Amino acid sequence: MIDLQEMILEKDRLIPLLRKLKKESRLIAPVTNKHGDTLLSEINNIDRDTIDLDRQPQNSLKSFFLPQQEILAHYSVDTTGYNFTAPEAAKETIYFGVRSCDLTALLYMDLIFSKPAKDASYYDRRNRSVIITLGCNDPFANCFCEATNSGPYLDYGYDLQFIDLGSSYYVAAGRRKGADLLNKWDYFFRTVEEEDQKIRYQLFLEARGRFNRNIQVSHACHKLQEEEVAETIWEKLAGRCYDCGGCAYVCPTCTCFSVDDMAIDDSHGTRIRSWDACTSSGFTRMAGNHNPTDRTRHALKQRFLHKLKYDYQKHGKASCTGCGRCVDICFGGVDITTFIEMFTRDAS
């Protein structure tokens, strides 16, 4: 039974709290690097690293749970035979400043990597993680998480959720590990006053009114259950897809991967898992160059239907979390919002 708790953390106590947390485990937060880019990355020095809670991290949580490349096993081939051994265990890690969309994506990944059996590497990392989210008071330019039901604030799924009230954070525990942290470090916090709740609610309403984009995600999901997408739409989109895979790599819910063995020497090697993208021309190609999908017409079909049609059928929810990263990265201009707008406007 999770004992739900809500507390207030004054802003000047944030760094002291994070310092305590970092002593106990690895700490990941949005950090501005020397190039001026904000990325979720490991905090090495809490006093020198610049934690940036104002901008959207360019990366999502994905790479921390499904790394771009990871070792699934080591193998050896020698006189004793062909043997495999498991990789090292993950480290306890606290993630701070995670946006609502990115935690929603992680909850989706929990589902994907639990069937038919739990993926050992993924769940090793997941079980050793604590996720502290930050609700968005001011959605970013391409965000549409309200349309995907994954923000700007969350109702569940987080260990702790921080909401910026101006001079303090409204902190809510959603899971056992979050509640444990609040109890353990209770002297950093004060109790919630009625005024704090009023401000929080007011900020929530304002945040919902600040979205620049109105993307008809649920209308698209419903329409996809009823009718086929016109071939001309697929062809237009495919014609502007340059097979760079950028959308799949920045997407927090694109989890397709490849597995390859890499020889280290004649008798040793590693089994590597790496990100893959269904938009890539080699994704479905078999030995002998036979390919069951026609990329010239359908480069993006699987990507969009998977997120908006098939996942909606299977899980009752689209697997786009409205983070807007693919909008930023696609230089062909054929991101998921383009598709949704073309399809929902199409009167066929």
Place this chain on the structure above:
Amino acid sequence: MNTNFIPATAVIREIIRENDTISTFRLELINKRVPFSFRSGQFCMLSVPHCGEAAISISSAPNALPLFDLSIRNAGELTNAMHQMKAGEQVGIRGPFGTPFPMADFANSDMLFVAGGIGLAPLKSVIDHCLFQSGLEADAVANITLLYGSRSPSEVAFTTAISSWKEQGIDCRLTVDAGDDSWHANVGLVTELLQKELITKNTKSLICGPPVMIRFVIARLTEMGCASHDIFTTLERHMKCGMGTCGHCHLDGKLVCVDGPVFSLEQLQTMDVMELGT
């Protein structure tokens, strides 16, 4: 830790050369964690040292366990490395994966197998299983007919199995696209062997071969009145995990590795499937 991608070790007990490019590797697991069993139509992920993994159908019947066969055509890097291996050497096996053929529904049916080239491999498992069950009154099928197409006489594979099947009373009809002086059986496409007298109300058809063959055989069977729930095929796709996570074998909202590879035509008709030309 990550046990999902760690295979069990198998020893190659015997290699049966089926033709110039296809060999059957008879394997036995030596460090399995749990008893290994499978059903006809399922596949394994085969690991070959330094080459990674490939999805390969099991071509023997479950009753031959602890030995089981993988029939492999030399078509790429991994399969070529496999063809260089010798009896006694080790490979890795994960699985079995996928949905099998619905064998229980085949009792008392007239079984019609239509295969092209290496496509006979997964059907061979079913045929051997039907023969194994032939002594079991309730589970036995009524008749077995095999139509098998190859490109040329030298490419006809599984000849040892076919001779044995003929001896056991199976009606085996072979054809090649282009014959030569040594060839005395049919010449032409396998669809030309699909004659009306082969079809009864009780016929269950199982098809495996190149996509274009699957498409034309299905069309012909449908034309001859076979119902879509009595026609089955098994699809080949690029796969990396076998367990429904990697995404490579996507098929219009389904994944061939878990929802297939065996599908009835009734299932396929609701999907956008390259083999049906849709």
